[in-house]
Amino acid sequence: MDPFWLALSHFKRRDYERCASLCEGLLKQQPGDQAALLLQCRARTGQNVEDDTELEEEGVADLMLDENAVSTKPRPGTSTRPTTSSAGGVDRPVSGYLRPGTASRPITAKADVAAALARPTSTARPITSLGRELRLGTASGASQALDGLFNRGRVDATTMAKNQAAAKVGCDYLLRHERNPTAALDLCTAALLEETRTSWWWKYRQGRCYYQLGLYRDAENALSASIREQRMVPAVLELAKVYLRLDQPTAALAVLHAALAESPDNVRLTMWVARVHELVRSVELSVGTYKKVVELDASHVEGLACLAASNFYAGYPEIGLRFYRRLLQMGVAGPEIWTDVGLCCFYSSQFDMALGCLTRALQLADDNPDVWYNIGHVAIGLGDKDFASQAFNIALSLDNTHAESLTNLGVLAIRDHDAASALACFASAQNHAADSSLFQPFFNGALVARKLGNLKDACTLVSKSCEINADHPDSNDLKKELLRIFHIT
Amino acid sequence: MQEAYRLRLEVEISPRVASVFEGSLAIGRGRQVVLKEECLNFKNTVTAVATFGSNLLVVGLPAAVTAFEVAKNAEIFYNEVADGVNCIAISSSLVLVGGNCSVVGFSPRNGGAEVLWTVAGDNVRALAAFGERILVGSDDYDIKLLDGEEPVVEVTEADRVTALAALSEDRFAFGLANGTLGVYHRHKRVWRVKSKHELVAVQVVEQAVVSGWANGAVTSRNAETGASLFRATYGSVAAILLGDLRGGDGPPQVIVCSRDGEVRGLVPGAAPPPEEEESARLEHHLRARKKALTAALRLAGGDDRSAIPADTRVTVDVQGLDFVFRVAKHAVILSLVVVDSETGESVAAAYPSNAGPELRVAFPREKKAATLKIQAHVAARASSDAVHVFDLDYELPKFCAFVVSEDAPKPTSFVDVALDVSLQRLREWVDRSFIAGELPGTYASGDEVLSIRAEERDDNRTTDVRIWGTLATVSEVVQDLATYLNLQHLETTKAEFPVEVACLEELLERVAARNAIRLKLTADMAGETRRLKTLVVKLEDARLLADMTLVRRHLAELFGVNAQLVAEYAKRATNHEALVTALQDVNKMIQRAANLRVGAAKARCVADCRKAIKANATHALAAIVCVGTSQYKSQ
Known part of the structure; x- marks a missing residue:
């Protein structure tokens, strides 16, 4: 069989690896084979395709060293950045669905986890470098494959741009496989001088290059120009992403709504509207839009998951359970879903089902402390203290910094009138919770200290608790009481 | 308030x-x-x-x-x-x-x-x-x-x-x-x-x-x-x-x-x-009057030796680039101060060692109309201790820098305008705007030559005027003429400025090149910045892990990237400066081309130039400068 035909067939079947290696072989025999080179480029690009309409996490370097947002203190509901705890209190996690790349932790017990989930990354710090976009050391030059494709020792953007079809393949190759936005940008600029008919395509790619380089203003310009010429959904989503990076969700929504006016039933656009609403914490609007997403596409995983979670946190675990069941029917199975299903069962008083589901989660997750923590939580609900403390201890044996488990162990110790070990548990939880928004160990510690008559410690701890969550009424009451004792008020 | x-x-x-x-x-x-x-x-x-x-x-x-x-x-x-x-x-x-x-x-x-x-x-x-x-x-x-x-x-x-x-x-x-x-x-x-x-x-x-x-x-x-x-x-x-x-x-x-x-x-x-x-001003006014009267009184009662004839006048004459001040006989000009009444700055001063009845003063002339306040100090003799002060105003015409010069070669670039005025009105304008102007006439200022010719049509109502010179000067002449004749609208019949148009095209090319460099440098710097940020984070990680070899390696790399960034920045700054200058020159050129016209024609010329530049239609610019508009249509 003709190897090139075979390679093409592999490509059509999305078997990119084989396609690429076949092309490699062809090129060894005949280095000047343009068709094989082109196919190889496309296969390599295909291998690296990812859904880039997702909003990826900002890397720690960007978070620390860059300030893209204009307003330092935006009015409520106009920013995606987390508000301070005093600004109204968020008592439900932002998303029930785990988007790729985010590292939120799938713990799902209601009261004490809510605050933890409000921050998208509770355990893992943001990805070290700059997320998935960057590869160090690709600063100069394009690849050998491209060199071959355009018959040049060194790829020159102007020459490349002459052959539009090949240049488009080359551009995507540079962007996705090489991850070299600088070179891709050169190509886009050169191509825009050559071509005017499909300039929207090049402007869209240009916008993406700028976005990856962190030049958001230029990205905005290029994408807007592309959309003006030809409104394409990916370009609109990319522009919305740029606005979110600039912390202007209102502008992002305006762009999305403008696109929706033209294609009202587009699932991806609707999905993004819902996401943006969720990011600015307008839950009602977000849930309403998610419902629309599910209406448009009854098997939309993210939409279903978000509806399930929102129903769960709105106090309708039975309805949440239905959505989760739908997800399971669709074949989406994982420890997170089983944990969620288990918790839904638990809160709708189907205790027998709850433990079964959590066991499944354990099987899938390979001993995950979070699952054990949730099992412990169910055990507390069932009144089985021994089982509960055992579950928490297992969670701790898997991850000895699991602050939530430590806190609950402490509470159990109080039940056993063992103040000393309770205090030890809380102290350790406080250490590990130092950089998160868990206020419970501090509050519980303060309560114990107060009971033991150690007013000074109680006061220090409760102040810390108030600092983390200014809206916790019990903490505030306790603080007031303590201050009254000290005659400070 | x-x-x-x-x-x-x-x-x-x-x-x-x-x-x-x-x-x-x-x-x-x-x-x-x-x-x-x-x-x-x-x-x-x-x-x-x-x-x-x-x-x-x-x-x-x-x-x-x-x-x-x-x-x-x-x-x-x-x-x-x-x-x-x-x-x-x-x-x-x-x-x-x-x-x-x-x-x-x-x-x-x-x-x-x-x-x-x-x-x-x-x-x-x-x-x-x-x-x-x-x-x-x-x-x-x-x-x-x-x-x-x-x-x-x-x-x-x-x-x-x-x-x-x-x-x-x-x-x-x-x-x-x-x-x-x-x-x-x-x-x-x-x-x-x-x-x-x-x-x-x-x-x-x-x-x-x-x-x-x-x-x-x-x-x-x-x-x-x-x-x-x-x-x-x-x-x-x-x-x-x-x-x-x-x-x-x-x-x-x-x-x-x-x-x-x-x-x-x-x-x-x-x-x-x-x-x-108000009262302060009044007081100041009265004091000045008193001073003047006292001086007059002293003069009236003074001795005859320092007196000058009562009808003495200082006259101004222009010879080439010099101003010649003269007094009638029996008097000499001791010194002279020339002040621009607009800015209040002194333009020239002269105090010759051998004072005579005639004084020549030369001073730099700008292409700007000005009212000069001249103060001449006149005495009967150079040794007189009583000095008479003569104040006189002199209106310096706008194109005073240009002096009639018949043998100067006529420039090749020119503009044609048709004016609905008589030749006589034009002569009046030349008299007002030039020193010893003539029509038709050729003028020179340094290397620059300006030439004006006017022909009345047969109907005695329209005059065709052709002005030769550089675009900068000609546009100013047209504007001055339009202001003098109080024209609301003026369209050029023909204009030819090949040198300037070529210069404009070259400028635009330079702008395009500089812009391309700017975009490239911006992208490069953004890439470098991202590398830098990553390195800072990696460095911090290595430091926390106390892996000093790694820290050293990252630091060395960081140093290199930083130096590169600084160098790129210098390049970018130079490029930016050049770009700004080029853009400014382009704008000035458009301004001059527009100034060949008045009113709506001028606005249209500016708008057309902008449109052509935005659409990158450089070839249309020559037509716009020469005809005032172009066949160019925006896509």
């Missing part, structure tokens, strides 16, 4: 970057705009701040302008402005941006679309608007009043224009860097006053002109007469705004912002202060 309130902000206020926004102040400070409760961060230094409507904050950056809706935390537009942003004014529907030789108008209701563009002769430092009318003040001392894109009034002042404010459709107040403040009614200057300090801000409130100087003086004057209504001295003035900081329904206050952060609100009211100034 009286002070209604005073507050002190903890920020220093730089001149011209303050505005009243939603009942509080918005002040630009470095890369931030400080609002009442929040700060807005920008990627570059804030150069201007303004408020559009009630909710849009317009912020100027060195190469961009953005309109930000604070309540929604969203930008309405973010537009790049290659010519830079020196000042921002708000007209009834537009955000006007004054930059390097250009004024751009963006429409916020239209997503920031560019709907107006016009050129100025130099950096635009002052802008104001009244309805659709726009006032433009530039560093070449010019003030233009535009109706949309069409110029209505153009006047030239004595120094850089630093502040403008519109009083009505055709009246406006201006302020200059040399401290002059005044009011124009169309072409006519109604009044002006001078001060030694730089004028920073001018505002108009209820037909009173409120002005602030760099030394902290704040005055309010009647717009009609210039009579002083209010005077106070605060800290060095940074801006004078009109707005309401009290949050009530009351009338807007005049808000004076000082550089040190002190903000005062002034409201009308309280009796005007005693007319100190």
